[in-house]
Amino acid sequence: MIKKTIIFPALLIMVFFCISQETASDLIAIKGATIIPVAGEDIPEGDILIRQGLIEDLGKDINIPLNARVIAAKGLYAYPGMIDSLCYLGLSEIMVLRSTVDHRETGRINPQLKTVEALRPDSVHIPIARANGITAALVAPSGSLITGQSGLIRLVGWTPEEMVIKSPVAMHIEFPSLPRRFGERETEPCEESSKRVEELKKILNDARYYAKRKEVARKNLLFPFPEFDEGLEFLIPVVKGELPAMISVHMEKDIKAAIKFVEEEKIKAIFFGVEQGWRVAEDLKKAGIPVILSSLNNMPPEWEDGYDGIYRNAAVLHKAGVKFAFSSQSSSMAKDLPYHAAKAAAFGLERKEALKGVTINPAEMLGVNHLMGSLERGKIANIVLADGDILELRTNIKHVFIDGKEMDLSTKFTRLLEKFKKRN
Amino acid sequence: MKKNIMSLIIWISLLVIPVLISGQNLLIKNGTVLTVTKGTIPKGDILILDGIIKRIGENLEAPEGVRVVDASGRYVIPGIIDSHTHIAITAVNEGSEAVTPEVRIRDVLNAEDTAIYTALSGGVTMIHTMHGSGNPIGGQNIVLKMKWGRPAEEMIVPEAFRTLKFALGENVKQANFYTPVLRYPQSRMGVNAIIRRELLKAKNYMEQWDRYLKVKKSKKSAKILLPPRKNLRMEALADVLRGKMMARCHSYRADETLEFINLSKELGFKIACFEHASEAFKIAKELSAERIGISIFLDNWAYKIEAYEGIAYNAAYCTKKGVLVSINSDSSERIRRLFNDAAKAMKYGGLSEEEALKLITINPAIQLGVERIAGSLEVNKHGDIAIFNEHPLSAYTRCEMTIIEGEVYFDRAQYLKEREEMTKKKPNEEKKKKGEEI
Numbered sequence: 109m110i111k112k113t114i115i116f117p118a119l120l121i122m123v124f125f126c127i128s129q130e131t132a133s134d135l136i137a138i139k140g141a142t143i144i145p146v147a148g149e150d151i152p153e154g155d156i157l158i159r160q161g162l163i164e165d166l167g168k169d170i171n172i173p174l175n176a177r178v179i180a181a182k183g184l185y186a187y188p189g190m191i192d193s194l195c196y197l198g199l200s201e202i203m204v205l206r207s208t209v210d211h212r213e214t215g216r217i218n219p220q221l222k223t224v225e226a227l228r229p230d231s232v233h234i235p236i237a238r239a240n241g242i243t244a245a246l247v248a249p250s251g252s253l254i255t256g257q258s259g260l261i262r263l264v265g266w267t268p269e270e271m272v273i274k275s276p277v278a279m280h281i282e283f284p285s286l287p288r289r290f291g292e293r294e295t296e297p298c299e300e301s302s303k304r305v306e307e308l309k310k311i312l313n314d315a316r317y318y319a320k321r322k323e324v325a326r327k328n329l330l331f332p333f334p335e336f337d338e339g340l341e342f343l344i345p346v347v348k349g350e351l352p353a354m355i356s357v358h359m360e361k362d363i364k365a366a367i368k369f370v371e372e373e374k375i376k377a378i379f380f381g382v383e384q385g386w387r388v389a390e391d392l393k394k395a396g397i398p399v400i401l402s403s404l405n406n407m408p409p410e411w412e413d414g415y416d417g418i419y420r421n422a423a424v425l426h427k428a429g430v431k432f433a434f435s436s437q438s439s440s441m442a443k444d445l446p447y448h449a450a451k452a453a454a455f456g457l458e459r460k461e462a463l464k465g466v467t468i469n470p471a472e473m474l475g476v477n478h479l480m481g482s483l484e485r486g487k488i489a490n491i492v493l494a495d496g497d498i499l500e501l502r503t504n505i506k507h508v509f510i511d512g513k514e515m516d517l518s519t520k521f522t523r524l525l526e527k528f529k530k531r532n
Numbered sequence: 533m534k535k536n537i538m539s540l541i542i543w544i545s546l547l548v549i550p551v552l553i554s555g556q557n558l559l560i561k562n563g564t565v566l567t568v569t570k571g572t573i574p575k576g577d578i579l580i581l582d583g584i585i586k587r588i589g590e591n592l593e594a595p596e597g598v599r600v601v602d603a604s605g606r607y608v609i610p611g612i613i614d615s616h617t618h619i620a621i622t623a624v625n626e627g628s629e630a631v632t633p634e635v636r637i638r639d640v641l642n643a644e645d646t647a648i649y650t651a652l653s654g655g656v657t658m659i660h661t662m663h664g665s666g667n668p669i670g671g672q673n674i675v676l677k678m679k680w681g682r683p684a685e686e687m688i689v690p691e692a693f694r695t696l697k698f699a700l701g702e703n704v705k706q707a708n709f710y711t712p713v714l715r716y717p718q719s720r721m722g723v724n725a726i727i728r729r730e731l732l733k734a735k736n737y738m739e740q741w742d743r744y745l746k747v748k749k750s751k752k753s754a755k756i757l758l759p760p761r762k763n764l765r766m767e768a769l770a771d772v773l774r775g776k777m778m779a780r781c782h783s784y785r786a787d788e789t790l791e792f793i794n795l796s797k798e799l800g801f802k803i804a805c806f807e808h809a810s811e812a813f814k815i816a817k818e819l820s821a822e823r824i825g826i827s828i829f830l831d832n833w834a835y836k837i838e839a840y841e842g843i844a845y846n847a848a849y850c851t852k853k854g855v856l857v858s859i860n861s862d863s864s865e866r867i868r869r870l871f872n873d874a875a876k877a878m879k880y881g882g883l884s885e886e887e888a889l890k891l892i893t894i895n896p897a898i899q900l901g902v903e904r905i906a907g908s909l910e911v912n913k914h915g916d917i918a919i920f921n922e923h924p925l926s927a928y929t930r931c932e933m934t935i936i937e938g939e940v941y942f943d944r945a946q947y948l949k950e951r952e953e954m955t956k957k958k959p960n961e962e963k964k965k966k967g968e969e970i
Contacts, residue, residue: 202834202837202840203836204835205836232834405865411646415653440834441831454922454927455930459928500926500927501926502875502879521843524813528814528849
């Protein structure tokens with residue numbers, strides 16, 4: 109009799125404990141927000157249910173369990189977390205201090221480099237970008253020819269490993285630029301630069317041959333197994349079409365040459381930069397190559413592009429049917445990603461398409477659209493609650509969720525401000 | 533007879549000069565007029581005659597022959613002023629020596645710098661173009677209007693303060709780049725010491741001249757008395773000590789900023805403004821008490837260690853503490869989006885729309901000493917105006933027209949028209965070229 113009276117309340121407590129544990133971190137209900145799912149129509153005053161890091165349900169009048177932690181979001185707007193398609197977050201802390209910069213290696217052929225292995229989770233720039241609604245970012249290498257492998261990270265984590273969503277995402281290649289005219293003077297002889305494209309083609313060809321030799325040697329003991337070649341080994345997934353090449357290319361002539369290069373080499377490719385893409389939008393569309401635009405704060409490469417050449421690029425590309433995404437190309441200014449999209453909208457791009465350029469478009473290009481990029485059932489709960497349009501300069505971000513966990517929005521900015529507010 | 537000719541010359545010049553310096557006539561109609569200092573007129577008109585704003589109000593009629601710009605649905609603001617740039621010049625730093633106050637930016641103006649057009653495309657009508665930050669005591673700066681297509685002499689704003697560039701910290705220490713030979717100073721101690729040394733030299737120079745002039749006046753002077761040797765470097769610094777020229781001091785850290793204020797008191801010169809002042813929020817109290825303004829980036833930071841505490845709240849926080857703040861570009865690119873930076877001061881620190889707009893209009897005007905002619909839309913000020921398609925503090929906005937003294941220097945509609953004509957022309961030209969090749 110005594111036993112029973114003990115067991116029953118104990119069971120009750122245990123059940124309650126289990127439920128309350130889920131309540132504490134795993135079950136969150138965002139109520140009454142204007143939901144901008146990016147995929148599909150906006151939902152005025154809708155709810156989002158997050159369970160164990162995923163979006164379980166969203167819409168009007170959805171079932172919300174009693175034990176869910178409720179976030180009253182009336183008057184707020186719910187957006188998918190933004191994705192920065194190319195930046196140096198965690199790789200560059202203070203630009204002029206070499207000791208704090210790790211995205212650039214010496215040498216010209218470095219396919220072996222992985223940016224996520226140099227990641228610094230404690231960078232002050234990560235919480236600042238996060239507090240502005242960016243939840244994932246492609247961290248990329250830079251350099252001179254084949255620069256290394258980029259990775260997609262979530263903007264939270266104690267260790268580099270905890271931050272990695274996907275790595276590698278792409279092999280980064282700086283496409284050799286063809287000679288161009290400055291006035292009457294050619295910058296360099298034509299043969300020089302076409303030789304460099306030939307060099308790139310030869311490297312890929314060598315990688316194919318290297319892969320083939322390994323394959324054949326594995327099957328047939330009579331063939332010698334090739335010596336390990338670092339420069340070729342890591343290019344095998346690229347020539348096999350398993351890993352896309354992210355080709356950094358800027359001028360009209362070069363873009364055309366790069367399209368030809370991709371077609372001849374039969375590799376998967378994404379273009380980066382593409383500042384004169386508007387001049388060759390049809391060619392890009394025909395080739396089906398998506399484009400990650402560099403920072404809209406770059407100046408047009410040529411005076412003839414007009415003052416707004418970079419600003420209207422996205423609108424022209426979109427009109428031609430080219431898939432595009434925006435990037436910050438920075439670490440300290442990664443937080444400004446939404447404003448690049450807004451600038452493109454100021455120069456002809458529909459606002460809805462501008463928003464896609466920082467959400468679903470990059471998710472598709474980077475091969476993670478089944479995980480993020482929009483607010484849909486089953487996707488990771490990367491959600492931003494803002495008091496206005498997320499691309500607007502004055503909008504304040506009120507809550508950020510990454511993998512369904514609410515983020516601390518304090519930053520070096522807020523901490524220093526609070527510290528010196530105390531000084532009278 | 534001679535007198536008559538003289539008076540004739542004076543009369544003619546009086547008649548001719550206004551024609552030479554006067555601007556254009558223009559009526560801007562039905563825009564949302566953000567005057568910055570006198571509130572907003574929802575559907576307002578601005579009449580500019582001879583380059584000067586004559587009337588601001590509603591339902592103004594255009595005098596005969598005056599061009600009318602329809603601004604309905606658009607936002608009309610005073611031309612944006614950039615308090616710190618290095619555009620429209622062919623040289624920035626005289627890096628051979630650490631002290632070069634005798635060099636003048638006025639001597640290296642470049643009216644053909646395309647950055648002038650870039651500035652116009654972002655609604656900027658006036659800039660302070662400065663010597664670089666390579667030297668503890670740099671050169672003499674100048675204020676220009678962005679009159680693209682005009683000779684440089686016509687761009688100069690004579691009403692502005694005369695200013696001399698000073699610089700502290702990493703740049704003058706040459707900390708972030710390689711130099712084959714080390715130059716004094718290499719530490720912040722040296723920076724202060726060299727500035728003190730040069731100004732003490734200048735005081736000495738002034739005393740020598742005072743003594744010479746005094747003796748010369750007294751008539752008892754020996755005829756063999758020689759004047760002191762004229763020294764242009766010392767002349768420039770003497771002007772600073774006499775208050776004829778003001779210091780604009782490049783300074784990132786709070787501590788070095790305070791030390792420069794101390795120097796100014798010790799030696800007796802005026803500071804117009806601190807440049808960059810990343811850590812101004814740490815010493816807002818002192819800056820406010822000394823009534824010294826700051827000209828800063830809104831949130832460009834962490835590019836070097838002395839900018840690693842330059843928080844985005846700096847502008848709003850200092851404004852609220854009573855410091856005169858302006859947002860500068862210091863760049864031939866950022867200059868076209870100063871209005872975007874101003875908007876960020878609402879997000880970071882909660883400034884009102886009007887306070888945010890002041891950061892790029894009337895505040896820099898005060899810092900440059902041109903608030904009587906520019907920086908807000910008021911009667912009798914110059915007709916320097918920018919027109920935007922949406923509220924200038926929206927991320928979706930775009931500058932449509934930039935006007936200086938009633939003359940349209942940037943017009944997006946015109947630009948689009950010309951661009952279209954260019955693309956129409958192009959195929960023909962290409963055919964021609966091909967024909968030649970054949």
